[in-house]
Amino acid sequence: HCEVRASSMDQMDGGGAGRRVKVVGKVERLDGQSLTYSEFVDRFMKPNLPVVLTGLTSSWPSCEDWTFAGPDDRRRPNLPFFAQNFSSPRVQVADCSAREYTDHKRLEMSMQEFVDHWVRNSNTVSSSGHGEASSLYLKDWHFVKEYPDYVAYTTPPFFVDDWLNMYLDSHPMHRDSDIANYKNEVNCDDYRFVYIGAKGTWTPLHADVFRSYSWSANVCGRKLWLFLAPSQSHLIFDSRNLRSSVYDINEDVSEKQFPEFNKAEWIECIQEQNEIIFVPSGWYHQVYNLEDTISINHNWFNAYNLHWVTTKLQKSILKTSAIYVIILRRFVNATWQQIQA
Ligand SMILES: O=C(O)CCC(=O)C(=O)O
Ligand SMILES: [Fe+2]
Structure with a gap:
């Protein structure tokens, strides 16, 4: 049968017409200030369902310090602030235009190099008259660990029962400053991250590490999330090689390789600035930055997962x-x- 294929821009704009994947619902959105912990447990954590929570970031210093005021109350990343105050010698950066196995190609650079690349690209005007956004996505930056004295945010009460980070905090792996241990140390020592990506950067389809929960807060910017419930995750696997799953739900997914992909029913969410999304265990998701976005993200587990x-x-x-x-x-x-x- 004939199906109209949505362009990746339709997908990234959250546009509906001609969309390729079947979207059957939206993630619920609630005021985090009036939700109690036991309601969160009963309605989301125990039944393993996603939710977007509003009103939980108003006291976070990062929302002021890391951003400029922009038009329509939308804030924009303050990149010079990062280059000046958090001049990490090595950050992990994904090149969203290059695939390497199941993920994007990863590079390492200094914060200054990342910022320079971003600024250079946004100053280049393409034939369409718009700046070409950078395809580099700073990911998995262990910010808390690298800058423990700067309090960028406080973990909302819904997510503090975190055995993963609690355990890693009390069992530090390598504490010497030997540069040879640096990479190992930042990779092993916690699951608290900062992400910084220009409009158009994205994260390929995946379920989180060890099937942990994650929460992700937009300090500024917006993200489009597409979720697949765990009961449907078999639909996105290769029929012959069960270890391989779809990489980009927006590309032409081979029907031969993934014969059940078109049956998958996706849940969508556009996460606005200052909103926090709860990602339940084992839910596959693909994520797009619809604007230049900074987010804070933890992975964790506890008795419920x-x-x-x-x-x-x-x-x-x-x-x-x-x-x-x-x-x-x-x-x-x-x-x-x-x-x-
Ligand atoms: O924001 C992104 O690009 C990906 C975040 C993510 O996968 C997560 O929080 O689990
Ligand atoms: Fe994830």
Whole structure:
């Protein structure tokens, strides 16, 4: 049958006409000030459902310090402030125009280099008369860990029962300042991140690490989220290679490789400035920055999703050990043949 394909711009503008994926619902939005913790547990954390919460960031210093006032009450990233005050020598940056396996190609650069690249690109005027936004997306920046004395935000009460970060805080991995340990240290030590991306940067389809929960707050900017419930996650896997899933729901997804993809029913959300989204365990999601966006994001688990995390870890251990068995068998065979030769 013939289907009109939405361009990626339609998708990124949240436009409906000709959309390619089937969107069947929107994420609920609630005032976080009047929601109680037990309501949050009963309605979202326990049943593992997404929600957007408003009104929880008004006292965050980051919302002022990291942004400029822009038109229509929309704030814009204050990049010089980052270059001046948080001049990290190495930040992880995804190049959203380049795929590497299941993710974007990752680069490392200094904060200053990231800011310079952004400014250079926004000053370049293309034939359409608009600046070409940078395709570089600063991700997984361990901000709290790198700048512990600067209080950028306070974790909303709904997300403080966090065994993952609590555990990692009390079991520091490498505390020496040896540069060789730097990369290892920032990768292992917590799951509290800052993301900075120009309009058009995006995150490919994925479910979060160990099937943890995540929450993500827009300090400024807007994001378009597309979610798939865990009961449907089998629909986005390769029919022959169950380890491989769809990378970009907006591209021409091969029907041969992913025969059930068109059956998937997506839940959509446009997350505005200062709103916080709760991402439940095991929900696949793809995310677009509809404006230049700064977000703060934690991954965590607790009693309500521990079963998701342990099941996932058990499966990964089984898979990894199966791979080792195959490699070991090949090694033994090769060695045996060498001995016989
Ligand atoms: O904001 C993004 O680009 C991705 C965030 C995300 O995947 C998450 O918070 O789980
Ligand atoms: Fe995620």
